[in-house]
Amino acid sequence: MASGRRALRRAVVGAAALVLVAAGCSAPPPQTTAVIVQDALEEGESAAQTAILAVDLLADGRATVAVTDTALADTLGVLSGAEGSIARLLPPDPEAEAVRAAGMDALGEVTDAVTQARAWAGGGLPGEADRVRADLEAAADAVEQAMPETP
Amino acid sequence: MKRILGVALGILTAIGGFLDIGDLVTNAVVGSRFGLSLAWVVVVGVVGICVFAQMSGRVAAVSGRATFEIIRERLGPRAAGANLAGSFMINLLTLTAEVGGIALALQLASSVEPRLWIVPAAFAVWLVIWRVKFSIMENVTGLLGLTLIGFAVALFLLGPDWGELTAQATSLAPPEGEDWPVYWFYAVALFGAAMTPYEVFFFSSGAVEERWTVKELGQSRANVLVGFPLGGVLSIAIAGCAAVVFLPVGVQVSSLSQIVLPVALAGGTLLLSLIIVGLVAATFGAALETALSSGYTIAQYLGWSWGKFRRPAHAARFHLTMIVALLVAVGVLMTNVDPIAITEYSVVFSAVALPLTYLPILLVANDREYMGEHVNGRVTNAFGLVYLVIVLAASLAAIPLMIATGAGA
Numbered sequence: 190m191a192s193g194r195r196a197l198r199r200a201v202v203g204a205a206a207l208v209l210v211a212a213g214c215s216a217p218p219p220q221t222t223a224v225i226v227q228d229a230l231e232e233g234e235s236a237a238q239t240a241i242l243a244v245d246l247l248a249d250g251r252a253t254v255a256v257t258d259t260a261l262a263d264t265l266g267v268l269s270g271a272e273g274s275i276a277r278l279l280p281p282d283p284e285a286e287a288v289r290a291a292g293m294d295a296l297g298e299v300t301d302a303v304t305q306a307r308a309w310a311g312g313g314l315p316g317e318a319d320r321v322r323a324d325l326e327a328a329a330d331a332v333e334q335a336m337p338e339t340p
Numbered sequence: 341m342k343r344i345l346g347v348a349l350g351i352l353t354a355i356g357g358f359l360d361i362g363d364l365v366t367n368a369v370v371g372s373r374f375g376l377s378l379a380w381v382v383v384v385g386v387v388g389i390c391v392f393a394q395m396s397g398r399v400a401a402v403s404g405r406a407t408f409e410i411i412r413e414r415l416g417p418r419a420a421g422a423n424l425a426g427s428f429m430i431n432l433l434t435l436t437a438e439v440g441g442i443a444l445a446l447q448l449a450s451s452v453e454p455r456l457w458i459v460p461a462a463f464a465v466w467l468v469i470w471r472v473k474f475s476i477m478e479n480v481t482g483l484l485g486l487t488l489i490g491f492a493v494a495l496f497l498l499g500p501d502w503g504e505l506t507a508q509a510t511s512l513a514p515p516e517g518e519d520w521p522v523y524w525f526y527a528v529a530l531f532g533a534a535m536t537p538y539e540v541f542f543f544s545s546g547a548v549e550e551r552w553t554v555k556e557l558g559q560s561r562a563n564v565l566v567g568f569p570l571g572g573v574l575s576i577a578i579a580g581c582a583a584v585v586f587l588p589v590g591v592q593v594s595s596l597s598q599i600v601l602p603v604a605l606a607g608g609t610l611l612l613s614l615i616i617v618g619l620v621a622a623t624f625g626a627a628l629e630t631a632l633s634s635g636y637t638i639a640q641y642l643g644w645s646w647g648k649f650r651r652p653a654h655a656a657r658f659h660l661t662m663i664v665a666l667l668v669a670v671g672v673l674m675t676n677v678d679p680i681a682i683t684e685y686s687v688v689f690s691a692v693a694l695p696l697t698y699l700p701i702l703l704v705a706n707d708r709e710y711m712g713e714h715v716n717g718r719v720t721n722a723f724g725l726v727y728l729v730i731v732l733a734a735s736l737a738a739i740p741l742m743i744a745t746g747a748g749a
Contacts (some may be wrong), residue, residue, distance in 0.1 A: 228749070235592045242585070242601050252604040252612060255451035256597060263595035 196244040222285040223337040225302055226292040229271040230332050233296045236264040236271070237329035240303045241322060247310055248318040252262075254310060261307040268300045288337045295335035351567045359488055359578075360626035361441030362434065362687040364599060364619070365680055367575045369748075371582030372593040375508035375515060379576050381527045385534025386572035388730065389694025390564050391723045392698050395705045395716065396540045397560040400547035402714045407544040408640035410710060411700040424641045426696045428634065431538050433686040437671040439465065440624035444596040448616050455674065462670045469662060474549045474648045481625030487618035490603060490611050492577040497606035500584040508583065515587075516635020525741040525748045529684070530733045532691030534572070535731070538633040540697060545636040546700045549649055554714065556653035578656040581606075595680060629690050634665040684747065691738040694731040702728060 243260040246252035275293050281287040302324040309321045370378050396407055403410065412420035442465075443457035450457075468477055508515075514523035543564075552560060581602035582593055593599060596619070604612040632648070639646035639658040646658040673679065702724045705716045716724065742748075 231590070234590060235594075238586075238589045238591045239598055239601070242591075242605070243597075246604045251608045252601070253609055256448050256600060256604065256612060256616075258451045259447050260595070260597040260601060263597045267594055329420065336553065 218321040220323050222280050223288055225278060226275055226288050226335075226337050229275045230292055230295060232271040233268055233299050234329060236267045236303065237299045237325055237332060240264050240299075240306055241329065244306050244310070244318065244322050244325065250323070254312075257310045258307060261303055261310060263298065264303050265307070266316045268296060268303065271316070272296045272300070286332045295332045298331045299325075299328040350569075351563055354487075355482075355486060355567045355574070358568055359485065359574055359622045360434075360533075360536070361437050361596075361679075361683050362499045362536060362579060362621050362690070363575050363597070364441075364622065365593075365683045366526070366529050366533040366687055367578040368582045368593045368599040368682075370530060371579030372598075373515075373518060373522065374416040374526065375583040375587050376505050376576070376579060377508050377511050377513060377515060378523070378527055378530055379509045379579060380512060381530040382534060382572050382575045382579075384660050384730065386533045386569055386575075387723075388531075388727045389535050389539060390568050391720065391727055392535075392701055393540055393543045393568065394561055394564040395720065396544040396701050397547050397552070397564065397702055398557060398714060399701065399711065400544040401557055401560060402554055402712065403710045404553075406548045406636060406640050407541055407701060407704075408637050408651055409643075410704050412641050414455065414704055414707065414710075415700060418489065420641060420700075423700060424637055427537050427541070428637055430690050430693045431541070431630055431633050431637065432665055432668060433591065433682065433689060434536060434538055435627060435634060435665055436672050437679060437683040437686045438623050438627035438630055439666070440668045440673050440682060441596070442620060442627055443673070444679055445616060445619035445623050448597060448600060448619065454679070455676065458670055458673045461624075461627070462666045465624065465631055466663060466666055468628060469631060469648070469740035470652060470659070471597075474546070477628060477648075478546065478625075481628065484621030485618055485625055487614040488574055488622060489605065490615045490618060491574055491581055494603040494606035494611060494615075495577045495580045495584070497611075498581065498584050498602065502581070505580060521741060522745045522748055525688075525745045528691045528738050528741060529687045529748070530721045531730075531734050532689075532694070532738070533687040534575070535694055535698075536687070536690050537693060537697040540701065541633040541636055542629040545632070545640070545647075551649075557692055557714075574580045578634070583658070630664055631662045635659065635662040640705065677698045688738050688742055688747070691734045693735070695735050698724075698731055699728060 240261055243252065243257045243264075247254065247257040272293065275289055275296065278285075278289050280289050302321075305324060306321045309317055367382070399410065400406055408420070408424065411423060414420075415423070439458060439462050440454070442461040443454035446452070446457045446461065447454045514520060546559065547556075550556075578599065582599070585591075585602040585605060586593060586598070591598070600612060600615055600619070603615045635647060635658045638644075638661045639655070642657075644657045646656045647655060650658075652659045673681070702716075703722075704710060705724075706721065708715055
């Protein structure tokens with residue numbers, strides 16, 4: 190009975206070690222500045238597209254103010270996370286710093302546009318749906334242009 | 341006639357009650373990134389939950405006892421205790437995600453910050469558990485949850501390219517830009533969401549609550565074998581809506597508010613309002629089920645008096661367990677942790693804990709001492725064994741895949 194228990198314990202420890210080794214072996218390699226900026230900008234682009242859809246739906250009377258406001262607030266949360274991941278970077282050279290700065294600028298533009306969109310949705314900027322949408326589209330374009338090339 | 345109505349009601353509530361925050365979020369995330377290329381996982385998961393839910397319902401109906409009572413008796417206190425620890429922790433995580441889900445759904449209706457909804461939501465869950473009859477609780481949330489059929493309606497109204505969706509569903513490979521490890525990570529997450537352990541605890545304990553006997557086995561089978569697959573169709577519809585609206589423009593779903601935008605696009609404010617009612621009902625219903633499951637598992641393991649069919653004063657420790665579980669969920673959510681992140685982790689950790697839930701059920705359902713002539717047949721056992729292998733593979737792969745992919749990032 191005791192040897193059976195020992196064998197079971199060994200099997201459990203062995204299995205746990207195997208899982209940890211597998212997990213350790215499969216840990217992703219460190220990412221470069223360009224890859225991190227690209228990921229953040231993809232989130233920014235996704236946020237801008239979400240905001241455009243939310244604004245269009247409210248402008249067309251297909252969504253409620255509460256849903257649009259919540260979608261835009263959630264979008265700001267995503268942008269905050271994306272900006273944070275770029276802001277925490279320590280670029281190793283001027284070229285990488287330029288990539289980081291361009292990424293920050295583009296995400297800042299989206300954040301400004303979404304903030305304006307939220308003010309419009311809440312009734313703070315009445316009758317400016319077209320301008321709000323145009324700003325969001327311009328911000329989405331800026332993100333696309335700031336997208337670095339990655340290997 | 342009364343019997344037919346009972347069966348119909350059971351099926352409808354099974355459809356409406358099938359979806360929870362894990363299914364809603366995971367299917368939308370997957371749809372926005374992989375289209376319908378992971379729809380096959382929903383099919384595999386739904387068949388799996390059907391196999392084991394009808395098994396656990398049969399065990400309860402034949403023996404008159406719920407899963408954990410028998411697991412402890414059959415496997416002994418130590419093995420059952422390890423089982424309980426794992427299952428309870430996953431259930432607590434799921435409960436936290438569901439209470440957070442109610443708050444997020446109410447934010448969509450009110451625009452009020454979700455943190456302000458957490459305490460009222462948890463209080464409402466407790467109040468319903470304390471005061472409302474089991475059958476009323478189950479039927480009301482299940483029937484209101486049926487409004488989530490709006491996702492299927494929205495998919496049709498969006499007028500998708502059905503050929504393209506079919507091509508995605510039959511491709512069984514990640515689309516361009518996504519890699520295989522992430523594809524498999526989400527496959528495991530979807531599988532975990534479809535086969536969440538609390539569903540079988542609730543199903544078997546619910547059978548005891550409603551005093552099912554062998555006479556109700558047919559109804560139990562109908563609920564599971566018709567209701568759950570139709571619930572699975574709604575899961576695929578959610579993924580389909582996200583695939584049609586978000587995949588082409590590269591939007592990654594990361595919030596509940598995004599999930600309803602395709603519905604608004606397709607059906608305007610009327611369909612949107614119905615879906616929000618459905619979201620509140622689905623998350624509230626699942627919060628009730630997970631809160632009850634926390635009480636069921638602990639009370640059944642420790643041999644305490646349990647069940648909503650008893651007055652709270654006669655099942656005090658059962659009710660206390662649920663109150664503590666709800667307080668823990670509220671405490672976690674009040675730290676401002678993202679409920680969607682909790683949901684994503686809960687479905688992955690559900691996948692890790694699946695063997696703890698499903699292996700004992702398979703053992704008990706084959707034990708003539710409990711089941712008499714109602715032990716599993718060959719076909720059920722064949723399905724059960726195949727699923728045990730799948731469940732084990734998903735369980736072992738979940739953590740390494742989560743680390744390797746940065747939780748699907």
